[in-house]
Amino acid sequence: MLLRLLLLTLISYLQPLNLRADRAYLSKRQFLRVFSRNYHTTPMDFVIRKRLDYSCTLLRNPGLSISRVAMESGFRDQNYYARQFKSSFHCTPSEYREKQYPEKAGPSEWRAGLACGNSIQIM
Template identity: 40%
Template sequence: MIAREDPQSPLEMHTHEFSEIVIITGGSGVHVADGDQWVLSAGDVFVIGGDRPHHYVDTDHLRLINVLFDSDSLEMPLQDLATLPGYNTLFHLEPAARQRHQFESRLRISSADMHEVCRLVDCLENELKMRERGFRFIAMATFMQLVGHLSRCYGRTKNLDSQSLLQIAEVIGYIEKNYSKPISLDELVDISGLSRRSFSRVFESSMGCTPISHLIELRISRACELLKNTERSITEIAFDVGFNDSNYFARQFRKILNVSPSTYRQSAINPGGSIASVD
């Protein structure tokens, strides 16, 4: 869904069911969320989760575009996008850090990039409005272009605060691509370009967990997919996702999901029970 505010009037505190890509196209104002405030101006772009109360105050001809999307139900094939630092930063790290009151910066795009972003939004809005045959396919493709373009823009940012998140995003992309291989903390520190202490501090403040905990959770998430969709043995799956000890895999699986791998597989094959999921 596309919502244009031209101008955006001051609003009461509110939430949405969907996440939002907010694109500031003109004017100025102040964005307030959970007691934090950020001054906005043309070129600013940020993502806010649907469960976060927010509103706008002190608006002066503030013009913006909201692209609303449901990240849980949106079946967007990420392909190699998950390895792109700008994507992980804009859509995951920055909103999470901002929600922990630890990040004030945001993406600011050039006038040329704003022109391209507005063109993509216009195309997306037209497809959703006209609803011609094949509109869902074209709308999804256009939305993916928008996400990809903004992710590339973030990857080019020179803002120092954003750069620290991009360094963490570089690590997350590496983990996404290589989770099935042996990965050490020292290796991740080297990739980040930060000191060991700074890397651990920035990663935990951004992700809410340690780097190794994130790696283990990703491996367990991938294992869940294999348990549901393949007939490979639990031991084979453990090795497939990067564990070199099936007993350790089983312990970590139970620690995170409160069920054994075999019970999880059985519940997935015969739905009826309630089992946890890895976020």
């Protein structure tokens, strides 16, 4: 059952929580309780981390704007995406792109001094 919860959350991370709970044959409250107890995070925090991980992959493409990366990653609001990204990586998506892929991001004066996290810490 635990594997089913995790798979449902991973596969359907763009779907509402109540739909994921229905597919696991649990009430919304039971789904939250079982998931949190076993994975030490809420389903929504888990989903946000997965969306941010995916956005890091998309940031490799210099042809995609930051707003497009946000949308493709499942964030409807670019500002919310940027806040979540900065909270997890301690830099903005643009700074991350420049730090991780300097040859794709273009020239910048401050690149050398950028202190930006490299990965999300999953509990």
